[in-house]
Amino acid sequence: MRAPPKTLSIYAAGHLAKSLVWAFSDLLFAYFAHERMGLPASDIGWILFFSLVYSGALDVLAAVLLSVFPGHEDRVPRAQLAGALLTAVSGVLLFSPLSISGGELFAWLLIVSLMFRTGYAIYDVSQNALVSLLPRDDAEARHYVTTRTTLSYLAKVIVALASFAVIGTGDRQGTALFILLPIAAMAVGAAVPMANYRIGRHADAEDTATSVGSPPPIRLLLPVLVAVAGQVCLLGLVGRFLPFAHDPQTRAPIGAALALASVAGGMFGPMLASWLMRGGERFALANIGFTIVCVASALVLVAGQSTLQMIAAAAVFSVGGGAISVLVWNELSDVVRSHAQATGRRADLASFALLTATIKLGSGGTGLFLGQLLDGYQARSAAALGTIAAATIAGGLLSIAALAASHGRRGGLR
Template structure:
């Protein structure tokens, strides 16, 4: 891939969005359906699932900074090559994560943990350079908003696909709804998604152009980490990202349980809710650039968080009432979609400010740790949610559940992410009014 200059074409923006489309065909499947797969399809106890989700993130703590450091040492031009090299391993590791080997109960737990750790490692090594790629395509804030809008559109399209197709595809490909048939259906379904995901990563590596590659960094790890840890905006971004993904993990990971336990619906109804949520979030992401023009990035984030808080309130007040529930559910998913591209814009601004102050390029390491924060957030949140199910005495694939379960599902779906949204509002008040970007002064807020 050669370095060129010029405006970013729609074709390149779409290609960039293909990366998050691929990620969310598989990562979206794990965030929305992995807990359901482990408990209701593969037959693992909820308490064991909690530890699998948490321990896998501990291993990621080593993968993300390692690949970020490699990228910084090698320079920006290595990014497309890394993505191309890992495109096929990404699909293979995702397939193994959902391959239901017929093992003993302890063997199943070991296989589930090992395969999920492998997938998380490959995901780290491909998604971290992908996240840093946007800063290398353009240094202009509005271009980055456009790129990350297409990224979030790809994310929502991936989430929409797995929400809409998962339950019907499992039943159709497996030939029925018994546990064995569901296992077969899930394996075939994930195999198809894995092939598609690998092809999409190839498109990213071949179409996206690195116009502003950071030069190779020759600083020691101690210098790089020292530069990062002196960057206050980067710390704020990490906290925001962590709390954002608490909301995402609870919303998509617990929606199916909320639908079944609080609303009295089926697995299919839970899938329908996820489909509605991803469509709404997709339109929210499309509205994000327009909102930024009027409110700025931090202003749009703040309004979005206020609307999310209102959405959680409506869902809680609705109880089992469908009209109020859907009003809150749509408001919540739409406002999450509006804010979704903007955390990456804030992160890019934080990296640029750090570079301006220190002249040390830490883009790869900064993005890698930010990616780690998303997965750590999802791991910790998944750990808590799985234990909420265990404490509520959840019985997989059972129509009748313990009366103790409803308060725990409500706590996981409403109160936990609501607290995260309130904390994000407080953090945004620490963000400075103006943040100059490299090569061009732009304002994050009007």
């Protein structure tokens, strides 16, 4: 049985809009603030740090609140509408051209960034919850998950293509806002009809309460979360600098081309990981092999000597990154399921909230790196490039060790 077409279509529109808003802000906010509004790199770093740390804390808070007040499934669509409205308004303000500068500009962008993270946290948690609340059976649930995955990738492709209109296009500040306005309208437009939808008639209230009401198995999750922190250094740090990349010879901006190559390569990583990860020994091979691929291509991407070389490195880098992401999400899912089988209690929501919080906390750290190293990166300073390379290598080693420890411990328990 499949979901009612109208409900699935509304959900799909909402998820596409949410993914577009996140991908657009994540890829282009730092570039827009620095290149179009003139905010110093160090200030951008602090804005990213404060707003992402705040956003990570909100994820955990949302999970705690849902654990304390279970059984309110019908509030999720209304929470989605509230989150979509705040996300849309603050997102538009974030990319609106302004005539202020200095401390006023920093204060304005920090406040709006915090508004954006607040709205997006509500929007993201509620939209993700709909994946399990709307379906009426397992077949329908798989249909929703497939739709979600497809649209998440589509959003990245759209934003990568749109970045050509923003990166390296002179002083046209209004281009980013022109692109974002229909995305914001789409987010609100999809959330309005969903707000009156009655979840209760499709949800198993007892199962939902059990799922959200249990605390996460911290001891079992810790190695996975450490691996995620390492992967943020490995993947997220290099990604922060992509929009600012220039051709080493001509100094022409190539950030949009690198972003598109990265999205294209990322399509193949999950397929390769799924093919390799069919046994314990293949998990180890995938964990080590794809991490080495990421580290090696990241070093070429950071210190490449030609545009073609850097574009190829970006594609290979994202293949490895996509594969590693599959390993992490599968490992976390296995840990949560194993915990549920052993204790009879589900802790999915809290566990995945800790995962996304770890990603956001780590991303805040990469924002500080961006603020401190951007000028040196653009000048191709040996010190800046060496620091990025060292952090990337350290993140890769940490990821390999922590993920192997988690998988090995579960294998021993079995």
